[in-house]
Amino acid sequence: xxxxxxxxxxxxxxxxxxxxxxxxxxxxxxxxxxxxxxxxxxxxxxxxxxxxxxxxxxxxxxxxxxxxxxxxxxxxxxxxxxxxxxxxxxxxxxxxxxxxxxxxxxxxxxxxxxxxxxxxxxxxxxxxxxxxxxxxxxxxxxxxxxxxxxxxxxxxxxxxxxxxxxxxxxxxxxxxxxxxxxxxxxxxxxxxxxxxxxxxxxxxxxxxxxxxxxxxxxxxxxxxxxxxxxxxxxxxxxxxxxxxxxxxxxxxxxxxxxxxxxxxxxxxxxxxxxxxxxxxxxxxxxxxxxxxxxxxxxxxxxxxxxxxxxxxxxxxxxxxxx
Amino acid sequence: xxxxxxxxxxxxxxxxxxxxxxxxxxxxxxxxxxxxxxxxxxxxxxxxxxxxxxxxxxxxxxxxxxxxxxxxxxxxxxxxxxxxxxxxxxxxxxxxxxxxxxxxxxxxxxxxxxxxxxxxxxxxxxxxxxxxxxxxxxxxxxxxxxxxxxxxxxxxxxxxxxxxxxxxxxxxxxxxxxxxxxxxxxxxxxxxxxxxxxxxxxxxxxxxxxxxxxxxxxxxxxxxxxxxxxxxxxxxxxxxxxxxxxxxxxxxxxxxxxxxxxxxxxxxxxxxxxxxxxxxxxxxxxxx
Numbered sequence: 001x002x003x004x005x006x007x008x009x010x011x012x013x014x015x016x017x018x019x020x021x022x023x024x025x026x027x028x029x030x031x032x033x034x035x036x037x038x039x040x041x042x043x044x045x046x047x048x049x050x051x052x053x054x055x056x057x058x059x060x061x062x063x064x065x066x067x068x069x070x071x072x073x074x075x076x077x078x079x080x081x082x083x084x085x086x087x088x089x090x091x092x093x094x095x096x097x098x099x100x101x102x103x104x105x106x107x108x109x110x111x112x113x114x115x116x117x118x119x120x121x122x123x124x125x126x127x128x129x130x131x132x133x134x135x136x137x138x139x140x141x142x143x144x145x146x147x148x149x150x151x152x153x154x155x156x157x158x159x160x161x162x163x164x165x166x167x168x169x170x171x172x173x174x175x176x177x178x179x180x181x182x183x184x185x186x187x188x189x190x191x192x193x194x195x196x197x198x199x200x201x202x203x204x205x206x207x208x209x210x211x212x213x214x215x216x217x218x219x220x221x222x223x224x225x226x227x228x229x230x231x232x233x234x235x236x237x238x239x240x241x242x243x244x245x246x247x248x249x250x251x252x253x254x255x256x257x258x259x260x261x262x263x264x265x266x267x268x269x270x271x272x273x274x275x276x277x278x279x280x281x282x283x284x285x286x287x288x289x290x291x292x293x294x295x296x297x298x299x300x301x302x303x304x305x306x307x308x309x310x311x312x313x314x315x316x317x318x319x320x321x322x
Numbered sequence: 323x324x325x326x327x328x329x330x331x332x333x334x335x336x337x338x339x340x341x342x343x344x345x346x347x348x349x350x351x352x353x354x355x356x357x358x359x360x361x362x363x364x365x366x367x368x369x370x371x372x373x374x375x376x377x378x379x380x381x382x383x384x385x386x387x388x389x390x391x392x393x394x395x396x397x398x399x400x401x402x403x404x405x406x407x408x409x410x411x412x413x414x415x416x417x418x419x420x421x422x423x424x425x426x427x428x429x430x431x432x433x434x435x436x437x438x439x440x441x442x443x444x445x446x447x448x449x450x451x452x453x454x455x456x457x458x459x460x461x462x463x464x465x466x467x468x469x470x471x472x473x474x475x476x477x478x479x480x481x482x483x484x485x486x487x488x489x490x491x492x493x494x495x496x497x498x499x500x501x502x503x504x505x506x507x508x509x510x511x512x513x514x515x516x517x518x519x520x521x522x523x524x525x526x527x528x529x530x531x532x533x534x535x536x537x538x539x540x541x542x543x544x545x546x547x548x549x550x551x552x553x554x555x556x557x558x559x560x561x562x563x564x565x566x567x568x569x570x571x572x573x574x575x576x577x578x579x580x581x582x583x584x585x586x587x588x589x590x591x592x593x594x595x596x597x598x599x600x601x602x603x604x605x606x607x608x609x610x
Contacts, residue, residue: 055416103596106603110359110415110559114551118595121548125588243548247361247423254420287431293424297417298409 010262014172021164030232033164035272036171037228042252042264043174044221049250050259051182052214053194054105057113057246058120059222061100064241065123066093066223067230068133071141079143082157086145090223096123097219101212117243128238138237141230157231167228171265174221178261181217190214194259251293257306326457331577337466339573340473344528345546346553346565347480348521354497354560356514358410359418362425364547366522370395370529371538372433375442378533384447388530392523399522403515411514430540439540444533469531476524477566484562493517497560549576552591556598557605564607 017036021029041063048054069089074080104115127133144157155162181187189210192200200207230236239245248271256267274292278285300307349363370391377387406425410418445451446465453461484490492513495503504510529542536542553572557564572591579590598606 049416055419057419103599107599110353111555111604113359113415113419114555115595115599117548118552118555118592122589122592122596125592129588130585243544247419250416251420251423254416258416284431284435286427287435290424290427290431293427294406294421297413297421297424301417 006262017168018165021161026160029160029164031272031276033160033167033232034229035268036167037225037232038249038252038272039171039265039268040174040228041222041225041249042256042268043178043261044218044225045249046253046256046258046261046264047178047181047190047214047218047221049253050264051187051194052190052211053197054211054215055113055250056104056116056215056218057243057250058100058116058118058123059218059249060241060243060245061120061123062093062097062219062222063226063229063245063249064127064236064238065096065226066090067226067236067240068127068139069093069223070145070227070230071139071236072133074141074143074145077142079146081149082145082147083149086224086227089227090220093223093226094216094220097222098212098216101215101219105208105211105215117246120241120243120246124238124241124243127241133236133238136238138235138239140235142234144231144234163232167232170224170228174224175261175265178221186210186213255296326460329456330460330462331581333462333466333470335574335577336570337470337473337573338577339570340470340477341528341532342546342549342553342572343566343569344473344476344524344531346550346557346569347562348518348525349550350554350557350560350562350565351493351497351517352521353554355493355500355517356407356411357500358407359415359422360407361419361422361547362429363422363521363525363550364543364545365426365429366395366399366525366543367529367532367546368433368541368543369398369429370526371444371533371536371542372437372529373526374444374530374533375538376437378444384444384530384534388527391526391530395523395526396519398526399519400515402522403518407518408511408514426543429543434540441540442538444538446534463535465534469535472531476527480562489516549591552595555605556595558607559605561605561607564605567606 017032020032024032041059045056045059048056048059066089069092070085073085073088100116100119104112104119107115128136133139144163147153147155147157155166157163157166182191189200189205189207192203192205193207193210197207226240229240252267252271253264254267255270256263256265274289275285278288282288345363345367348366349360352358352360352363373391373394374384374387377390378384381387381390406421410421413421446463450465450468453463454467455461482490484493492503492508495508496510496513496517500510503513528546549572553565553568556571557566557568571594575590575594576587580587583590
């Protein structure tokens with residue numbers, strides 16, 4: 001598609017997201033904030049799945065670890081400083097991703113899928129079985145972090161509007177960061193690894209290190225999402241690390257179309273949108289969700305991002321085999 | 323720990339490991355032969371357990387239930403393969419993961435619609451509802467021994483099926499080189515359908531056998547699925563004997579983990595996996 005049209009479309013979406021909280025209710029502002037956080041989560045996974053060719057089925061681990069850190073690094077009866085606790089939480093997730101990456105990146109293909117899953121379960125049980133973070137009941141974040149820096153408080157998370165715009169800004173930042181990263185020589189190597197790892201090795205690239213770096217960055221960004229999720233909802237449970245969460249975020253990436261950052265964002269919107277819609281209809285909404293997943297896999301390879309191209313292709317070919 | 327307690331834990335570990343083996347067979351065969359990663363495999367275990375609950379309520383007898391359940395599970399497996407899984411063979415692993423993830427949601431909700439979300443119990447069959455006294459205070463339930471026995475018999479039967487029959491020969495050949503098997507004029511679709519259905523039957527049977535000792539509850543398929551994955555990974559994908567060894571290792575790690583380090587019990591299984599993978603990234607029994 002024409003890049004100018006795409007860019008205009010993205011800017012229009014951004015503008016409507018910025019205008020949204022002034023028209024929608026506070027409830028919907030929180031829903032959209034949640035979607036934006038999940039969009040960050042989905043983009044971080046897309047770096048692995050879509051760009052590096054690493055299908056991680058345990059990405060919720062890094063999301064959940066930083067969410068727990070948001071609570072555990074905060075004092076009990078006061079708010080933590082955002083500028084300390086946010087980077088610290090992301091760092092813990094990054095370290096976890098680095099260490100787990102040392103193990104899982106030794107494996108390939110289907111082993112990689114299963115092993116990432118197993119390691120995320122390990123993280124899940126650490127929080128589920130031990131008293132570290134309140135056990136299976138989870139733990140509450142009583143005070144949202146305080147954004148004071150050098151005596152100046154630019155915004156307060158107790159205002160939904162401030163929280164919303166902070167999350168929106170983060171989402172845009174992550175989008176820009178990943179776009180630049182993927183354009184850099186480092187990013188080109190990652191895409192090269194996805195296409196043909198052996199060839200990259202023959203060219204002299206130590207692909208393991210590149211994959212480990214990507215895995216760590218993706219873990220840190222998933223941590224960013226998990227941290228904001230904890231701040232938004234005020235509690236953390238082991239479910240944040242569960243394999244259902246890993247499955248959900250993988251689904252967002254696929255729905256949007258792998259290897260497309262804007263697609264990952266769109267995937268997050270569609271996923272939560274469907275979730276809200278279906279759960280409004282029936283308490284058995286997962287039945288419909290499951291049905292949608294099955295249909296998407298069977299009939300919509302390439303996800304949403306491929307949809308405009310497929311529709312155009314359908315008309316160009318005169319509807320023969322769109 | 324005195325000897326009697328040790329013996330009880332040993333038998334428990336054996337029984338748990340063997341039960342996991344039944345579930346893992348289907349997973350490892352379906353991957354080894356058809357190249358499919360099936361997340362919904364744990365759901366077959368769950369469906370088996372619920373089938374035990376519903377049918378035992380009607381027939382009043384777990385034995386009869388199992389006799390009815392096995393053909394039902396076989397037909398269900400064959401239908402599922404024909405309608406859905408046969409479309410997945412040429413897709414990549416990611417799409418398989420997603421489709422089968424979607425299936426889990428569907429199966430769980432159908433279960434919820436059909437029998438609700440309560441936890442149920444299934445009575446131990448009367449002829450096995452007794453215990454063998456081991457000391458003055460400790461005894462061991464006969465039913466658990468029966469489970470181990472049945473699983474062992476099945477393992478032996480499977481050995482003969484795979485090593486000594488024509489079907490087994492084709493299965494082995496299929497896991498080695500699919501295209502060649504097809505080129506030799508063997509109906510690969512029928513082979514796939516049979517293997518898939520056998521996997522479903524074994525998982526459902528494991529669920530039916532386990533129902534009286536573990537109770538029947540929502541989400542019971544999920545935990546079994548993940549543990550089975552670990553077993554398949556440790557044993558080496560596609561290797562039935564690897565799965566047997568790995569299932570026993572996991573059974574012991576989990577059972578004795580709960581005895582010695584109860585606060586870390588959930589972790590034990592995954593620690594074992596991490597160690598095995600450090601040693602052999604492709605599992606213990608991976609064929610070259």
